[in-house]
Amino acid sequence: MINEFKADLKSLSSLQIYRKYVLGGDCHLLDNHRLFEIRETICEKFEIEFNDVIMVGSGKLGFSIKPSRRFGIFNDDSDIDIAIVSTKLFERIWQEAYLFKKSGADWPSSNKFFKYLSEGWIRPDKLPPSSYFEFTADWWNFFNNLTSSNRFGPFKVRGGLYHSNFFLQEYQIICIEQCIQEAS
Structure with a gap:
């Protein structure tokens, strides 16, 4: 698939590549049954729509498109990356995080959290400490399990x-456009 992807970098737009490879196409790591199972488990846990759970990254493609691992093949050190797209859940956590910060609680990574928030996504590793912020503990317990x-x-x-x-599309397209530039 990597050779087809590289060939498409020369003939398709970044949006078309996003649609073809990230949203469409086969999943490299998981067969249809396992992909359904992971998506179903996540949508049930967070009470979101099934289509709001999207596998991304090297587990989906078979290789990475992010700069630090560009075209690195999925391997034993790779993660299964899941994008959860939910305005309702996002805004709930945003409000809780805002109130947490407003309370004056200790939160060393709050600036980084709000930087990513301005880009339309929440990085769980930047959430408030789990000992004070229930969602953080719940998130990590779920994914660690x-x-x-x-x-x-x-x-x-x-x-x-x-x-x-x-925001998911924009995040992915940044990496795709870098791939296109490198292929030129």
Whole structure:
């Protein structure tokens, strides 16, 4: 698939590549049954729509498109990356995080959290400390349990929360456009 992807970098737009490879196409790591199972488990946990759970990254493509690992093949050190696109969940966590910060609580990564928030996504590793912020503990417990279950292989399962499809698309397109520039 990597050769087809590289060939398409020369003939398709970044949006077309996003649609073809990230939203469409086969999943490299998981067969249809396992992909359904992971998406179903996540949508049930967070009470979101099934289509709001999207596998991304090297587990989906078979290789990475992010700059630090560009075209690196999925391997034993790779994660299963899940994008959760839910305006309702995103805004709930945004409000809770705002109130947490407003309370004056200790939160060393708050500036980084709000930087990513301005880009339309919540990085769980930048959430307030789990000892004070219930959602953080709940998030990590859930994804760590998915990982330790080995239902999806011996890989870490990680998730990011996006405000809308627009922000997921924009995040992915940045990396795709860098791939296009490098292929030129």
